[in-house]
Amino acid sequence: xxxxxxxxxxxxxxxxxxxxxxxxxxxxxxxxxxxxxxxxxxxxxxxxxxxxxxxxxxxxxxxxxxxxxxxxxxxxxxxxxxxxxxxxxxxxxxxxxxxxxxxxxxxxxxxxxxxxxxxxxxxxxxxxxxxxxxxxxxxxxxxxxxxxxxxxxxxxxxxxxxxxxxxxxxxxxxxxxxxxxxxxxxxxxxxxxxxx
Numbered sequence: 001x002x003x004x005x006x007x008x009x010x011x012x013x014x015x016x017x018x019x020x021x022x023x024x025x026x027x028x029x030x031x032x033x034x035x036x037x038x039x040x041x042x043x044x045x046x047x048x049x050x051x052x053x054x055x056x057x058x059x060x061x062x063x064x065x066x067x068x069x070x071x072x073x074x075x076x077x078x079x080x081x082x083x084x085x086x087x088x089x090x091x092x093x094x095x096x097x098x099x100x101x102x103x104x105x106x107x108x109x110x111x112x113x114x115x116x117x118x119x120x121x122x123x124x125x126x127x128x129x130x131x132x133x134x135x136x137x138x139x140x141x142x143x144x145x146x147x148x149x150x151x152x153x154x155x156x157x158x159x160x161x162x163x164x165x166x167x168x169x170x171x172x173x174x175x176x177x178x179x180x181x182x183x184x185x186x187x188x189x190x191x192x193x194x195x196x
Contacts, residue, residue, distance in 0.1 A: 001060065001061070002060040002065065002066075002135060002140065003060070004056055004057070004058055005057060006053070006055060006056060006057075007048045007052060007055035007069075008048075008052075009048065009049070011048065011057050011064055011067075012040070012048055014057070014064025015044045015064050015067050016039070016040030016041075017036075017040075017063075018044075018066055018067060018132060019039045019040045019043055019044045019130060020036050020040065021132060022130040022132065025165035026130075026168050029101075032101045033101055033102055033105075034100070038102055041089055041109070042105055042108055042109065043128055044067065044069065044128075045085070046080075046081050046085045047070070048069065049085065050071070050077060050080050050081065051070065054127075054148065054151060054152075055067070055069045055070075056144060056148070058131065058135060058140060058144070060135070065131065065132045066129070066130060066132060066135055066140070067128075068127060068128070068141075068145060068147070069127060069128045070126065070127035070128075070148045070151070070160075071125060071126060071127075072152055072157050073124055073125070074119075074124055074125065074126050075115075075120055078112070078114050078115070081112065086109055093106045093109055094106075095107065095110055115161070116191075119161050119183065119193065122158070122159050122193070123159030123193040123194070124157060124158070124159065125159065125160045125161070125196075126161050126162055126163075127145070127148055127160060129141060129144055129162075142174075146178075148160075149196055153196040157196055159193055159194065159196055161191060161192065161193035162175065162180070162191070162192055162193075163189045163191050163192075164189060164190050165188060165189055165190075166188050166190050175192050176192075178194070180194045181194065
């Protein structure tokens with residue numbers, strides 16, 4: 001039995017764990033990372049901290065088993081990250097000299113990617129969703145994304161975008177079923193969007 005609820009700061013360790021266990025295009029990324037928190041610092045922590053009203057977690061008997069995290073205004077969120085989230089992490093993680101997956105994440109802390117102007121003009125909100133494997137295929141992902149879309153539409157947000165790994169065909173098919181369409185390609189990723 002799983003429960004969906006708003007995330008709290010106490011959920012960060014469990015949500016970081018989910019991020020790591022899905023961090024290789026939906027597969028377990030544990031073997032790729034020496035520091036198990038780096039993925040969470042980039043893809044979970046800022047959302048639970050900076051946009052808690054749009055941060056949902058899924059909890060089951062094993063603890064936090066998934067999340068769906070969104071922001072209504074991507075540009076405002078990027079500015080908040082630059083002012084409040086990235087500076088202490090940059091002190092903790094100096095720029096690396098290696099090209100490991102951890103090194104790539106540390107470089108992201110120092111030079112975060114930003115959404116394209118054309119993307120945020122039409123689809124200003126964005127989201128991240130990850131579920132552990134035992135929760136997939138039960139309709140829970142659809143429920144979470146639809147809840148986020150309803151929350152965003154109620155705020156008058158016109159559109160939503162997301163980024164998915166190009167080598168994650170299951171994720172791409174999932175988003176297509178929810179009405180998302182490809183709008184751009186990045187380095188190893190696809191940007192998808194839909195109107196709300």
